[in-house]
Amino acid sequence: MADTYGDIDLTEEQLQICRLARRFAEEEVLPGAVRRDRDEDHFDRAIVDRLGELGFLGMMIPEAWDGLGLGLDTYLMALEEIARADASVAVSMSVHNSLPTQLLLRHGTEEQRDRWLRPMARGELLGAFSLSEAGSGSDAASLSAQARRDGDDWVLSGEKMWATNGASADLILLFARTDTPEDRRGTHGIGAFIVPTDAPGYRAGKKERKLGLRGSETVAVHLEDVRLGPEHLLGEPGEGYRYALGALEGGRLGIAAQAVGIAGAALEHAVAYAAEREQFGRPIKDFQGLRFKLARMGLRVEASRALLHRAARVYMKGETRQRMLSSMAKLEASEAAMEVTREAVQVLGGYGYTREYPVERLFRDAKVTEIYEGTSEVHQIIIAKELYSQRGTDQ
Numbered sequence: 001m002a003d004t005y006g007d008i009d010l011t012e013e014q015l016q017i018c019r020l021a022r023r024f025a026e027e028e029v030l031p032g033a034v035r036r037d038r039d040e041d042h043f044d045r046a047i048v049d050r051l052g053e054l055g056f057l058g059m060m061i062p063e064a065w066d067g068l069g070l071g072l073d074t075y076l077m078a079l080e081e082i083a084r085a086d087a088s089v090a091v092s093m094s095v096h097n098s099l100p101t102q103l104l105l106r107h108g109t110e111e112q113r114d115r116w117l118r119p120m121a122r123g124e125l126l127g128a129f130s131l132s133e134a135g136s137g138s139d140a141a142s143l144s145a146q147a148r149r150d151g152d153d154w155v156l157s158g159e160k161m162w163a164t165n166g167a168s169a170d171l172i173l174l175f176a177r178t179d180t181p182e183d184r185r186g187t188h189g190i191g192a193f194i195v196p197t198d199a200p201g202y203r204a205g206k207k208e209r210k211l212g213l214r215g216s217e218t219v220a221v222h223l224e225d226v227r228l229g230p231e232h233l234l235g236e237p238g239e240g241y242r243y244a245l246g247a248l249e250g251g252r253l254g255i256a257a258q259a260v261g262i263a264g265a266a267l268e269h270a271v272a273y274a275a276e277r278e279q280f281g282r283p284i285k286d287f288q289g290l291r292f293k294l295a296r297m298g299l300r301v302e303a304s305r306a307l308l309h310r311a312a313r314v315y316m317k318g319e320t321r322q323r324m325l326s327s328m329a330k331l332e333a334s335e336a337a338m339e340v341t342r343e344a345v346q347v348l349g350g351y352g353y354t355r356e357y358p359v360e361r362l363f364r365d366a367k368v369t370e371i372y373e374g375t376s377e378v379h380q381i382i383i384a385k386e387l388y389s390q391r392g393t394d395q
Contacts, residue, residue, distance in 0.1 A: 034216030052123015083261025
């Protein structure tokens with residue numbers, strides 16, 4: 001594993017988990033990647049269920065709740081391995097691990113953890129997450145889906161967008177307004193709800209037809225008077241927005257790991273092709289222009305991975321710089337993925353532009369890493385604000 005993780009010291013347990021992830025990715029995930037990309041209207045629940053069987057859907061959940069009790073760093077390394085094979089499978093793993101399960105772990109009651117978190121850790125239930133709406137993407141606080149009280153119950157109505165796993169998941173951690181239209185309370189008027197996807201009134205819309213990550217399911221969610229008991233509210237009714245922001249900081253590191261995996265796969269294909277492809281009587285790797293290009297690609301992959309694990313260490317320690325470094329890691333890794341995959345297509349030339357070679361798929365998959373879990377522009381704003389905040393000159 002040293003060829004991938006460089007000077008990161010791995011314990012024997014981490015080494016075994018990373019080897020398992022790589023073997024699973026190469027033997028079971030990679031062979032179906034082209035099919036999942038082609039058959040984009042079909043969600044491959046079977047491969048996600050295999051993630052659960054192997055423990056990859058409960059990596060950061062403590063053993064007391066039937067998880068593996070592993071650290072964020074180990075999870076990110078395993079996620080990178082899956083993303084190298086198929087980023088569509090990796091995003092299902094990422095969403096489940098970093099958002100609904102972590103929110104239940106941090107803010108759920110004992111009863112909620114017993115009912116939902118345990119089977120999620122075992123891979124028996126697949127989780128989804130829904131914050132965005134058609135009119136509230138980067139400005140998540142402007143969401144309009146409404147949760148109104150009816151006795152002890154909550155009744156949810158409205159439309160949500162961009163829900164990964166939203167049609168095939170067994171439950172979705174969903175955010176809706178708990179204040180009233182007559183008394184809006186901004187970010188303090190949003191609640192988080194555990195919504196079983198078989199609840200009456202919950203309906204997933206059509207699967208979005210996307211540029212990349214075609215094997216990943218992204219749907220709109222329609223809420224038509226979904227009635228939930230009080231046990232489905234997570235934490236306090238007005239604190240959902242704060243919960244979401246806290247979870248998304250960790251989620252950004254998952255997207256960064258996904259981006260590193262995509263970039264690493266593209267680099268491998270480019271290096272191998274350049275050694276085999278001959279022009280003018282010699283391999284194209286012998287041409288200085290190609291060597292400079294490959295060197296730059298390798299640099300971006302290694303730098304992104306190093307920053308990712310630096311950010312993970314800070315995040316695990318709960319240091320004040322975790323928000324800034326999470327944004328930095330996500331920004332750097334996603335932009336590196338776009339550069340490396342673009343250059344991989346260029347190295348392969350006309351073949352790189354065809355679906356005969358995987359770099360075309362990797363290029364398409366890389367683009368969304370610059371968009372979801374906060375756009376590159378949003379992360380630059382966060383980073384700049386954090387730089388000044390540390391100096392005590394910005395609020």
